[in-house]
Amino acid sequence: MAFSHYLNEQGVFMRKLFLGIISFLTLMQAAYSNELIIHIFKAPGKFSWNRVDSLVLASAKNVALNKSYPIGHFAVELNCKNTDGAQVHVLTGMARKSPKEANKLIRRKKLGLGALMYSFEGRLESSSEIKEKIVKLSAKNRYKFVTIPVSLERCNEMIFFLDEWIQNESYSIYGGNKDVESGEGAGCSDFAEQFFRIAIGRNFPESWIVNKNISTSLIGTDNNPVNLTRLLFRKNFVKEHENSINFRIADPTLAFHHINDVYDIVNEISTNFNINNPEVSVLREINNEDNPIWKSIKLE
Numbered sequence: 001m002a003f004s005h006y007l008n009e010q011g012v013f014m015r016k017l018f019l020g021i022i023s024f025l026t027l028m029q030a031a032y033s034n035e036l037i038i039h040i041f042k043a044p045g046k047f048s049w050n051r052v053d054s055l056v057l058a059s060a061k062n063v064a065l066n067k068s069y070p071i072g073h074f075a076v077e078l079n080c081k082n083t084d085g086a087q088v089h090v091l092t093g094m095a096r097k098s099p100k101e102a103n104k105l106i107r108r109k110k111l112g113l114g115a116l117m118y119s120f121e122g123r124l125e126s127s128s129e130i131k132e133k134i135v136k137l138s139a140k141n142r143y144k145f146v147t148i149p150v151s152l153e154r155c156n157e158m159i160f161f162l163d164e165w166i167q168n169e170s171y172s173i174y175g176g177n178k179d180v181e182s183g184e185g186a187g188c189s190d191f192a193e194q195f196f197r198i199a200i201g202r203n204f205p206e207s208w209i210v211n212k213n214i215s216t217s218l219i220g221t222d223n224n225p226v227n228l229t230r231l232l233f234r235k236n237f238v239k240e241h242e243n244s245i246n247f248r249i250a251d252p253t254l255a256f257h258h259i260n261d262v263y264d265i266v267n268e269i270s271t272n273f274n275i276n277n278p279e280v281s282v283l284r285e286i287n288n289e290d291n292p293i294w295k296s297i298k299l300e
Contacts, residue, residue, distance in 0.1 A: 033079070033080075033081055033087070034079065034080050034081060034149065034150050034151065034152050034154075034155040035079050035080075035147055035148060035149050035150060035155075036076065036078060036147075036148045036150055036155075036158065036195055036196070037076070037077035037078075037079075037145055037146070037147050038076060038145060038146050038148070038192055038195075038196060038262075039074065039075040039076070039077060039093070039130065039143070039145045040072075040073075040074060040145060040146075040252050040255045040256050040259065041068075041069045041072055041073040041074075041133065041137055041142055041143055041252055041256075042144075042252055042253040042256035043062065043069070043070065043071050043072040043142075043252065043253045044062050044065075044068075044069075044070065044140075044142065045058060045061070045062065046058060047062075047072070047253050049210045049212065049251060051235050052113070052218065052231055052234040052235060052236065052237055053231065053232050053233065053234060053235060056228065056231040056232060057232060060228065063103060068136065068137060069133070069137070069142075069252075071252075072251065072252030072253050072256075073093065073095075073133075073188050073252055074093060074188045074189050074192035074193075074252055074255070075091065075092065075093030075125065075130050075188070075192065076090075076091075076092065076093060076191070076192050076195045077089075077091040078090040078091075078158055078159065078162075078195075080152070080155035080156060080158070080159055081152060081155070090127075090159075090162065091127035091130055092125050092126070092127065092130070093125045093130060093188050093191065093192070094122055094123075094124065094125075094171065094174055094186050094187060094188045095122065095123055095124075095174065095188065096120045096121065096122060096123075096174050097120070097121035097122055097123045097172075097174070098121065102120045102121075105118075106118075107227075107228070109220060110220045110225035110226050110227050111219075111220040111226065112218050112220040112225075112226025112227070112230070112231060113214050113218045113219055113220075113226070113231070113237075113247075114218075114219035114220045114221070114226070115220075116175075116247055116249070117175055117176050117177045117219075117245075117247065118175050119173050119175045119185060120173075120174045120175055121172065121174065122171055122172055122173050122174025122175075122185060122186075123171060123172070123174075124166070124171045144256055144259050146259060146262050148196075148199055148200065148266060150199045150200070154198060154200075157198050158195050158199065161194065161195070161198060164183065165183060170183035170184070170185055171185075172185070173185025173186075174186070174187060175187055176189075176190065176247060176249055177245075177247055177248070178190060180193075181194065187249070188252075189249050189250040189251070189252070190250075200265070200266060202265055204250045204262075205258065205261035205262055205264070205265055207254060207258040207261045208250045208251060208254050208255040208258060209248060209249070209254075210249050210250075210251045211246070211247075211248045212238075212246070212247050212248075213237060213238045213244040213245070213246055213247075214237050214238060214244055214245050214246075214247050215237065215238040215242040215244050216242070216243045216244060216245060217242060217243075218230075218231065218234065218237070219245065
């Protein structure tokens with residue numbers, strides 16, 4: 001009796017295993033010939049833009065602990081057929097050229113919240129380093145992604161934008177509040193949002209967006225140095241009667257928690273849309289051949 005029960009349990013297990021393999025293979029084959037994938041990495045620990053002191057403290061803590069993507073990160077992936085009909089694969093994101101040197105510069109120049117808009121030396125990430133982060137941060141529940149099927153025309157527009165971005169060396173400038181469309185430079189969020197905008201003609205969902213008026217007194221300059229201590233004793237981004245600068249950014253942590261809001265936007269414009277399982281993404285990335293990020297620049 002016990003032995004027959006054991007055999008029955010083994011049979012159920014094997015059926016589930018078989019169905020799981022079939023489901024996985026089906027998902028693997030369901031990739032669109034033209035698609036944009038937005039990769040989302042949330043910040044480690046508690047991270048919020050509600051107050052200046054908590055934002056600065058969380059950022060400083062994550063940097064000090066050498067956490068990967070200390071304030072979160074966006075990356076983009078393109079699978080497109082080019083004008084010759086060949087399949088093109090791109091996986092990249094904007095990053096500071098040297099985070100260590102950038103952090104030294106922030107302290108030395110006492111940039112304060114001006115660090116959000118400062119023009120640091122930038123670069124494009126390689127596909128291999130993003131794949132490593134996908135594997136590492138998936139295990140820590142810090143990674144999700146969305147796949148957006150697009151038309152061949154829109155896919156080629158994104159390829160053209162990236163090609164121009166590289167040829168004009170726009171990637172060499174990293175920072176927020178830049179005119180991305182004209183190639184002025186970008187942070188990772190604005191860079192990813194530009195691809196999203198080309199793909200479906202809309203901005204990221206409002207639930208992903210942080211929009212703050214920041215007091216000019218908190219933006220460090222030669223005449224107004226702002227050190228870390230000053231920010232740690234500040235709650236509001238701007239007080240009444242203070243001059244301010246508007247700062248807008250898509251926050252990866254908000255995106256991570258509101259990822260389904262993209263579905264509403266895409267569904268509204270009657271476009272097919274798919275939210276995939278992060279674990280499947282990791283397996284797909286590992287098993288795909290390691291294509292170079294882009295033919296016109298050495299990033300591998």
